[in-house]
Amino acid sequence: MRKNYFKLLIFSLFVVVSCTDDVNVDVEKSAITFDKDPIPTKLINASINESVKNTGRFYWKDASLQVLWSAAQHGNKLVTIGFGSNNEDFDKSKSPKATEIESEILDMIVGSEKVDLQEILVYKDKYLNLIDVLISKPETLELLRKNANVRYIEPADYKYFQYETENNPKRSSSSGGSGCGFDTATLSAADYTTVSPNAKAPWTFYKHNIPSAWSYSSGAGVTVGVIDTGISPSQVLMGSSFNNGLSSGRTIQKYGTYVDSVWPWSTSTDGPNDQCGHGTSMASTVAAPRNTSGMPVGVAYNANLITYRAASNVVLDGYHEQKGVQNAFTGLGNNANVKIISMSMGHIFSVGRIEDGVRYANNRGKLIFCAGGTSTSFTTFVGVIFPAWMSETVAVTGLKDTSSYQKCSVCHSGSEIDFTVVMERSSTGNTSPVLSYYSNQSNYVGGSSVATATTAGIAALVWAKNPTWTKSQVFTKMKQSATYYPNKNSAFGYGNINALLAVQ
Structure with missing residues (x-):
């Protein structure tokens, strides 16, 4: 049976290539080559993994029609269609023909599927040129692949990590609770320094001269958006006591775009509260108050903060998580007060709707930081993850505190990395101190996640010191203060940022 499936994959690839060259191909006739049963998820994932291993990338546009259709069928038959007159035509507000193109595509789908529109249309985006439809x-x-106004077609609810776990039961899951935890830890005295009024400055901050930079900037007046799993309702320093100690006169806003449902047509979010722990750690790293409670302080302790619960965990697997992230990017993109976006989540391959969301926010002047990747038990072969590999984002990874550059135990590196942050003790393995999920408790957090949040905080310090600057000027100043500038290391980008130099 497996041999037959591989033959089918090869044959379907031949069909797609042949059809591309012949505009007069009979669609009904070519479709006869399809097996009526979708190919197994194990084979679909194998094709994805092979592409990632060989090229560092996977895009659904490169998959055979058989693989694309099979993945859609395994994902509730849900398909995302990005449309536009060209590849850059993704912003509905700048797309004069968006309504016309959308209607033409929907009419074509209705005609092909032979159903009424309400039976196949699941979602139309308000800001981006994309729709979600059911296709059988x-x-x-x-037909869609041949349409000049279709930018991409992707299975919208294909759960790669879920299927990888199901097909490899001996491996630990990299989805589910990935990146989540509600642990607390008693911090080693070697891992922090007490600063006024009674806060703990993490040891990692001193590797980048962040405490010295506080003499010039605390992030006041800058708003940072954090896209993650939300904020714990049990952590008062990220809630009612956000203005505590030397952190005053600032605001925190919390939103939720994640829909916790197995049904794609569900639209009710489960609110802004963190049910994972990861989002609380990242928000703490960026902007926890310089408090009187003896708890860890954030990099930009006077910055304003906007958090989005956009996903259940850090691995963006499936429709509602990917849509939640997309909506968080457009929400922050449309907020004129936001200057910086930090996201320590991702996927091992491209997701069109997230790519559109990133570009939408980028075009509105937001400086976007994304995690380069943190390995799970079966993603060690992956380089820099999506969307950190995008040119519109600043990719960050973590290092050990060694004399030479050495990535952290679970961190990814590669040519797309822009900056690094020291966040792991080589002697003890201890990482960066942060606020815990619970009030009056602290914890350690590591990986490229905390490296990204730390770098976003440094950007807030730089922008607060230079409030009239553009994101390009802020990014340039950060590069100029980094170890390797003006060169770029093939694995670690510009290297470690010296926050003191960046704010002087």
């Missing part, structure tokens, strides 16, 4: 027939996908 491979012929429909073939």
Whole structure:
């Protein structure tokens, strides 16, 4: 049976290539080559993994029609269609033909699927040129692939990590609770320094001269958006006591764009509260108050903060998580007060709707920091993850505190990395102190996640010191203060930022 599936994959690839060259191909006739049963998820994931291992990338546009259709069928038949007159035509507000193109595509799908519009249309985006539809027939996908106004077609609810776990039961899951935890820890005295009024400055901050930079800037007046799993309702320093100690006169806003449902058509979010722990750690790293409670302080302790619960965990697997992140990017993109966006989540391959969201926010002047990747038990072969590999984002990874550059035990590196942050003790393995999920408790957090949040905080210090600057000027100043500037290391970008130099 497996041999037959591989033959089918090869044959379907031949069909797609042949059809591309012949505009007069009979769609109904070519669709006969499809097996009526979708190919197994194990084979679909194998094709994804092979592409990532060989090229560092996977895009659904490169998959055969058989693989694309099969993945859609395994994902509730849900398909995302990004449309526009060209590849850059993703912003609905700047797309004069968006309504016309959308209507034409929907009419074509209705005609091919032979159903009413309300039976197949799941979602129309308000800001981006994309729709989500239910598609059953491979012929429909073939028509869409030939349409000049279709930028991409992707299975919207194909859960790669879930299937990877199911197909490899001996491996630990990299989805589910990935990146989550509600642990607390008693901090080693070697891992912090007490600063006024009674806060703990993490040891990692001193590796980048952040405490010295506080003499010039505390992040006041700058708003940072954090896209993650939300904020713990049990951590008062990220709630009612956000203005505590030397942190005053600032605001924190919390939103939720994640829909916790197995049904794609569900639209009710489960609110802004963190149910994972990861989001609380990241927000703490960026902007926890310089408090009187003896708890860890954030890098930009006077910055304003906007948090989004956009996903259940750090691995963006499936429709509602990917849509939640997309909506968080457009929400922050539309907020004129936001200057910086930090996201310590991602995927091992491209997701069109998230890519559109990133570009939407980028075009509105936001400086976007994304995690380069933190390994799970079966993603060690992956380089820099999506969307950190995008040119519109600043990619960050973590290092050990060694004399030479050495990435942390679970961190990814590669040519797309822009900056690094020291966040792991080589002697003890201890990482960066942060606020715990619970009030009056602290914890350690590591990986490229905390490295990214730390760098976003440094950007807030620089922008607060130079409030009239553009994101390009802020980014340039950060590069100029980094170890390798003006060169770029092939694995670690510009290297470690010296926050003191960056704010002087």
